[in-house]
Amino acid sequence: MRERDFRGFGRGRPGKDRKPFRQERRTERQRDESGPALLYGWHSVKAALENPRRRILRVLATENALRRLHDETVALPVAPELVRPDVIAARLSPDAVHQGLLAEAEPLIAPAIEEISEGVVLVLDQITDPHNVGAILRSAAAFAVSAIVVTARHSPEATGVLAKSASGALEYVPLVAVQNLARGLEALKSRGFLLVGLDSEGGNDLARLPLRAPLALVLGAEGKGLRQLTRATCDHLARLDLPGTISSLDVSNAAAVSLYIATARLRGAAP
Numbered sequence: 001m002r003e004r005d006f007r008g009f010g011r012g013r014p015g016k017d018r019k020p021f022r023q024e025r026r027t028e029r030q031r032d033e034s035g036p037a038l039l040y041g042w043h044s045v046k047a048a049l050e051n052p053r054r055r056i057l058r059v060l061a062t063e064n065a066l067r068r069l070h071d072e073t074v075a076l077p078v079a080p081e082l083v084r085p086d087v088i089a090a091r092l093s094p095d096a097v098h099q100g101l102l103a104e105a106e107p108l109i110a111p112a113i114e115e116i117s118e119g120v121v122l123v124l125d126q127i128t129d130p131h132n133v134g135a136i137l138r139s140a141a142a143f144a145v146s147a148i149v150v151t152a153r154h155s156p157e158a159t160g161v162l163a164k165s166a167s168g169a170l171e172y173v174p175l176v177a178v179q180n181l182a183r184g185l186e187a188l189k190s191r192g193f194l195l196v197g198l199d200s201e202g203g204n205d206l207a208r209l210p211l212r213a214p215l216a217l218v219l220g221a222e223g224k225g226l227r228q229l230t231r232a233t234c235d236h237l238a239r240l241d242l243p244g245t246i247s248s249l250d251v252s253n254a255a256a257v258s259l260y261i262a263t264a265r266l267r268g269a270a271p
Helices: 042-049 063-071 085-089 130-142 161-166 181-190 228-233 251-266
Strands: 037-040 056-061 101-105 120-124 147-151 175-178 194-198 215-219 236-239
Touching (some): 037 161, 042 063, 042 101, 042 161, 120 251, 130 147, 130 251, 147 181, 181 194
Parallel strands (some): 120 215, 194 215, 194 236
Antiparallel strands (some): 037 101
């Protein structure tokens, strides 16, 4: 399945109280394993400030942003630095929308894959676009996903653009990085997870496939889709049957639709 274009992923005719969690390290312009994460934008920074597991190192804010934080009674764990908007903009890419807020923060520790709580888990097989992963995180938080499993390599760092796209969800859904995805999937399977790979050629319509919890939905990367070993490790391969003329979905939209179908099925309701 493709990341930008889930061509064939959906095909055919029709027939909140989350605990805050983790964040990894990286600068916005370049990866720096020893440095703090940069978070920018209202929702990303506000969620981090309200996360008791997050250690905030520094907050840069404009006068308007500070006023808004005060009006919404957001506690500041460190004394904020009052700056002009261009001071924040200078630390980010030219197209970054910072809304007058930037924070430097320590990462939070993610659980091991063996420690993921039961429920619904998303597994991303080398999805590299931070905008898409951020949007998937936002949907994951909305549908109370227990965790998102990613590959340690060939996946974006959880900071900057990804955090902004996640709109605060990075603080609520743990990202669990594994060195070997097939072994990670086997670890989930050994704990009773049903593994369903989303694939354009899947023999089952996800809306009709018998589902049970704990459940892991596995989504593939841009262009190449699920890798062969990933496909072979899944218990089932499923597709989305869509009623419209356009039968392709962006990966983040496909994730949201799949989560809606799966959670509705697990609740016993018709999707």
